[in-house]
Structure formats: structure tokens, C-alpha cells
Amino acid sequence: MEDTKTPKNSLNIVSEKEQEKSTKAPxxxxxxxxxxxxVFHFLNGFSIAMAYKYFFTHTRIVSILGTIACTAxxxxxxxxxxxxxxxxxSWFTNIFLRAEEELKxxxxxxxxxxxxxxxxxxxxxxxxxxxxxxxxxxxxSAIIGIRFGKHRVVSHKTLEGSAAFFVATFFISFFILxxxxxxxxxxxxxxxxxxxxxxxxxxMLPIKLDDNLTIPxxxxxxxxxxxxxxx
Numbered sequence: 495m496e497d498t499k500t501p502k503n504s505l506n507i508v509s510e511k512e513q514e515k516s517t518k519a520p521x522x523x524x525x526x527x528x529x530x531x532x533v534f535h536f537l538n539g540f541s542i543a544m545a546y547k548y549f550f551t552h553t554r555i556v557s558i559l560g561t562i563a564c565t566a567x568x569x570x571x572x573x574x575x576x577x578x579x580x581x582x583x584s585w586f587t588n589i590f591l592r593a594e595e596e597l598k599x600x601x602x603x604x605x606x607x608x609x610x611x612x613x614x615x616x617x618x619x620x621x622x623x624x625x626x627x628x629x630x631x632x633x634x635s636a637i638i639g640i641r642f643g644k645h646r647v648v649s650h651k652t653l654e655g656s657a658a659f660f661v662a663t664f665f666i667s668f669f670i671l672x673x674x675x676x677x678x679x680x681x682x683x684x685x686x687x688x689x690x691x692x693x694x695x696x697x698m699l700p701i702k703l704d705d706n707l708t709i710p711x712x713x714x715x716x717x718x719x720x721x722x723x724x725x
Contacts, residue, residue, distance in 0.1 A: 535629070543622055546613065555613060556610070562606060563607060567603055608628065615711070616717070616718055624713045628710040636655065648699075651697075656694050667686035668686040682724075689717050693712065
């Protein structure tokens, strides 16, 4: 009778391959869609902005975000200091981390710091424009640029992605700034257009800093400056 049992060596090989697969390091780069990461990016920023707009005072939201930022920083340091533990959560890191973030702090840290700094620095309307832009316009421009981008302007940036950033930032700025008064409708259109235009130009610049930090701060300053010009 023929023996149908799998040899022990084969079992060991299969086991080793499965283990290697489960502890595989992140391989995604900024050129990949990473929909899970971008949805997480959107949900974090959008929920914080909505909470600040409708539910929490300035003092309360600063306290909450300060706690979140500190917690995120500690978790990142633990991930980097104890890679043998972080490998057990490779299923998570493969979804949310990029290859270049395996041995350094992820974009989660500048993301949290940018939101906190925006709320600390700018009056509420301009902080909301900055946070909503980070949550909506930034990931949307990346998805459109990666999926449909054909005309490259600078490294890693396309006209299609920048156009998506412009449109999203325009509508965000308009809906935050418009008070409902007819007299200010066209003025708000003009202000939103200027904010969106210069924000899109800034977003295309090849700055060697994390755009999760630079974009909301630049947009917040632009929105604040435009308010002195238009209103």
C-alpha cells in the first residue's frame, strides 16, 4: 500500500514559508495605492475635524489630541525598539506602513502633530480648512494621481492629482468660509479659489519634509492670510 503521508521535511518547509510570509516586511511605497492606509488617513482627519467643528471646545480637543499624539509617539518608539514584537503584527504593518517606514517613524507622527499644531496655531475656521484638506484633498490627489495621472509636472506629482487636490481644497474652503449671506458668495468663491490654487502649487513643490506636516500648516496660513484680503 502506497504511503500518502506528507514527509516531515515537507511540512517543515511549508511551515517556514508560512512563517516567512507572515513576518514579511512592508514592501509598499508612495507609488502604490494602499487604499487601506488612505482610508485610515481620511477617517482620522475627518472625524477629528468634525468633532472639533461640532462637539468639542478648543481646550478639550487640544487635550484629546495631545494625548493621542503622545500615545502614537510612544507606540512608534516601541515598534522601532522591539522589532521582534512588531513582526507579530506584520499583517497590520503591511497594510498601513511603507517600505521606507520599517526602520523609521511612520507618517502617523507628523500627521498627528500637524493636526495638533493647526488647532493650536490657527483660528477655528482656518484650522478646519487645514485638517479637512489633509484628510480629504491629500489622499484623493494621491489616488487620482496614481490611478489616472498621465501628465507629470514634477517628481511624483501629476496634473491630474493636483487638479483633484485643487477641487477638493476649493470646496472645503468654500463650505467652511461661506456664512450663507448672498453678498459674500462671490467673495467666498474668490477666496476659496486663491486658497486652493496656492495650496495646489505648494503641494507640488518637491520639499524634503513629510507632506502630512507641511500641507495642513501651509493651507492654514494661506486661509488665514486670505481672510485678511477678502473679508
